[in-house]
Amino acid sequence: MRPFASFYIGNIQSSLNTSFSTALPQTISFAKFRNNRILDESLAAGQFHIHPHLEIFYFDSGEGYFETSAVKENLVPHDLLVVNANNPHRQFSDNQPPLVYYCLSITNLEPEGLPSNSVSKNVYELFHHPSSNNLPHRVIKGILRELDNLNNSGGFFKIQSLVYELLSYVFKTLSPTANQPSKKIKRTEKDIILQEVQKYLIEHFTEQITLADLEKNFFVSKSLLCHYFKDKFGISPIEYLIRFRIEHAKTLLFKTDLSISDIAAGAGFGNSNYFSYLFKKYVEKSPLEYRAYSRSSAPETKH
Numbered sequence: 001m002r003p004f005a006s007f008y009i010g011n012i013q014s015s016l017n018t019s020f021s022t023a024l025p026q027t028i029s030f031a032k033f034r035n036n037r038i039l040d041e042s043l044a045a046g047q048f049h050i051h052p053h054l055e056i057f058y059f060d061s062g063e064g065y066f067e068t069s070a071v072k073e074n075l076v077p078h079d080l081l082v083v084n085a086n087n088p089h090r091q092f093s094d095n096q097p098p099l100v101y102y103c104l105s106i107t108n109l110e111p112e113g114l115p116s117n118s119v120s121k122n123v124y125e126l127f128h129h130p131s132s133n134n135l136p137h138r139v140i141k142g143i144l145r146e147l148d149n150l151n152n153s154g155g156f157f158k159i160q161s162l163v164y165e166l167l168s169y170v171f172k173t174l175s176p177t178a179n180q181p182s183k184k185i186k187r188t189e190k191d192i193i194l195q196e197v198q199k200y201l202i203e204h205f206t207e208q209i210t211l212a213d214l215e216k217n218f219f220v221s222k223s224l225l226c227h228y229f230k231d232k233f234g235i236s237p238i239e240y241l242i243r244f245r246i247e248h249a250k251t252l253l254f255k256t257d258l259s260i261s262d263i264a265a266g267a268g269f270g271n272s273n274y275f276s277y278l279f280k281k282y283v284e285k286s287p288l289e290y291r292a293y294s295r296s297s298a299p300e301t302k303h
Helices: 137-147 154-173 188-202 211-218 223-235 239-255 261-265 271-285 286-294
Strands: 026-034 052-060 064-067 072-075 082-085 090-092 101-108 124-127
Touching: 026 154, 052 137, 052 239, 082 137, 124 154, 137 154, 188 211, 188 239, 211 223, 211 239, 223 239, 223 286, 239 271, 239 286, 261 271, 261 286, 271 286
Parallel strands: none
Antiparallel strands: 026 101, 052 082, 052 101, 064 072, 064 090, 082 124
């Protein structure tokens, strides 16, 4: 099989003339990682991050961990991990053998009674499988086969059908209580503050937010709040906010033709020049370079 880094296989609805297509879940990307590094690309390993889309991970080999602000889980081969949108998390290895896994990013998922791009009301859902004889493994292998033979638009439909099969498996496998908080965790004052501030930053990321605002709203000193965030995530609250805005801007750049000024405003940056400076700093590409790169990685469909 050919070596690969990342395949962007979403964005196919633009080639369809059916009115219902925009209401369907869309696959943004499919990628293979080793120890939280995308193969043949350089990414910061093991950093806490957040996405506005749903992520589905299938762990192929190695050992490691999945961590949120309150939970740390062991990861082993054949595990299936589903991380709901807008939840800080990281997956990583701290020894050998490193984690090797596949990741599907999905957007436009709107289950009734649940937040957008979520399969439950929990932060995540973890499914254990004793061997590779399981449906998620077969779906991943099926996607890989289709990617190796992408020569017509039918391949895209096959990939989407495989993704829908995987989503169906997840919803059917979830227990009846999955949409009730099931992680029994004794939360400290620090945990509560972190969760509340994270939620506030995500819900208000387009607004101008300062440390002084957070101090006033949550009755915690700026220094203590920064200590909490740096102790847990390795970054300050404002850095956390910037990274979330950058992730949102990346989605807008890939999915829309909005101007850089409009994207800067839509991602919470008041100044487009400052936005471009920060985007280049974090992504190592200018906004326009990233738009061209992300779209060039998407195979074209034939009409």
